Amino acid sequence: MPYLTNKQSTYEKDTVCQLLKMAGINLNGPEPWDLKVNDDRFYHHVFGQGSLGLGESYMAGYWDCNQPDVLLYRVLSANLEERIPHNLRTFIHFIKSKIFNEQSVRKVQKDIRRHYDLGNDLFKAMLDKRMIYSCAYWRDAKGLEEAQDKKLDLICRKLQLKKGQRMLDIGCGWGGLAGFAAEQYGLEVVGITLSPEQASLASQTYRNLPVEIRLQDYRSVTEKFDRIVSVGMFEHVGYKNYPKYMSVINNILTDDGLFLLHCIGSNKTVTHTDPWMHSYIFPNGMMPSIKQIGAAAEKYLVMEDWQNIGTHYDLTLMEWLKRFQYAWPNLKDKYNQTFYRMWVYYLCCSAASFRAKKNNLWQIVFSKPTNHAPYQAVR
Template structure:
């Protein structure tokens, strides 16, 4: 099942809101009720005023409600971002409200840490098992030599292991272990002992099942409550939930837990500027209280605690990863359709598509950064 429909689009009403939307789209290559796969087909007369007043939140919710269709939302998003509509798509009220909230409140405090787990990661393992590949990696794959999603995810896990220079018997901490992807791979193929933490009950349950018989311990725990010492620390796809008010605490925690000769690998999505705003639709429906760090955020927060050894960007690979997940959702949704409503299906299609378009336009990046505590000698990062 795809977003394609054979229902004729609405004859567009000649309203002020419609004319403003058309002016914004002019020159982007995206048209209303056009014939290209990335054109919008409008099915509700209030679509224009809704988007004009609510920005990206209104656009996403209108798609979930079936008010518009587009065969290639990823291409539509990429074209709109390259046209410069990314910032203009957010209303001033949306930006102001998030900045006020994040300025006065710690949206990622310990008391609020489990919100994203309950809202997104606990949505249902049956859904994520069909969307992801058998590794259950919910982060960017490494497509340098991969022919498919599974090869890309295994390559990403192995790349992280090689960058960490793992040896049998090492104690490894996995901050934000998800469904146990890295823990299982590192323990099975590199003979290390892994402690993984997550804030999702559903992830913890499946991770324990997948890592049964391996030297892996999975905990439902916030990173700020960790104790002990580890030879290596890894964090894949978790830093996006830390929040700018907690960056210093995060790196201080890693420093406290990492042995003197240890290595830490941070795998995170990044943004091109140091703004603290976030997309309101993503914040409401996908990753509550999430925020993407900038390169400056990471460098500034880590400099008092760790030495940066290597920084790699393969953000373009997230485009291919997201499109592979979207293909899996479309191909296998019928297997779980009785467990979820149509609005949820459209929510996931929209989320995966707009994120793919964002990475394609290079408005987001994917970074792997290796840190040490000032280890002696030369560090050569594998590629």
């Protein structure tokens, strides 16, 4: 840490304290969302680096909180991230996102594997039996397993699936949706992913169903499909590639086909992601806005339905956190304590963003202009 005078140190501490008070958070206070400072380096990290410093100082153990999800919800609700200047690392990331295509074929393969190849043991411990790593649908659901099945069935009903159809699952993960559609609706499914760990497990799990799992980028798909679905993948596409993505969908979707996009969406149009999330969780990930999706799709597709189920993601993430913490004794020999704090912060910060409605979860159904059949929205 660079040398600080007592005057500088006091100013940083006072500034951080006043900012947190604006969100109803007191340092070393009695409430479960109050922040306990373990190391005074916390103040310098947050003052100088904003959201990046807040996350990094938690990973380093400089602060603790009994309910970090509530603390982060309060921080986001009070828009504190807009009140601290961005640092040089944030500025460089912003400039790179403007100049370069950070989600090129070569770069995105590396970024996807950094997160999704962390270890199937980690995700098995945290997720449901189908290993669905996306927002569940909790309406009338009694637990995560049922909530994820309800989400999968909701998607299938929105796509109006019929036996014998051929479906492409872009970013298929561990194959849960592909297997569900093949089992329950009699579809032939092709799933594509850039994660070798996902592809290997999905291929093995659904080897007895009409499911083909490929290690393939969406940009290289050329054959036609009756239905296309993408769940939790569009966040890795990048704003420079949104038009290309929609062009590919247009080219490979049959004239009477349907496409469902399930993705996290931002209230604001941005060209980069949160610096802490970029550095530690989803390198070069990006949340699209309504404007960006609309502009990319308008040349190719017709929007048939748009639903926001973002509040369901808060519940999903908190259930994942509970399962992760319960499983930690069996994981800690492979993943160290810094990883534990990083993963807890990731899940809590994500839950807080949906609770504060900074992020949304959209399910959007598209058709091609050649499909003149009336579409009945499903809820």
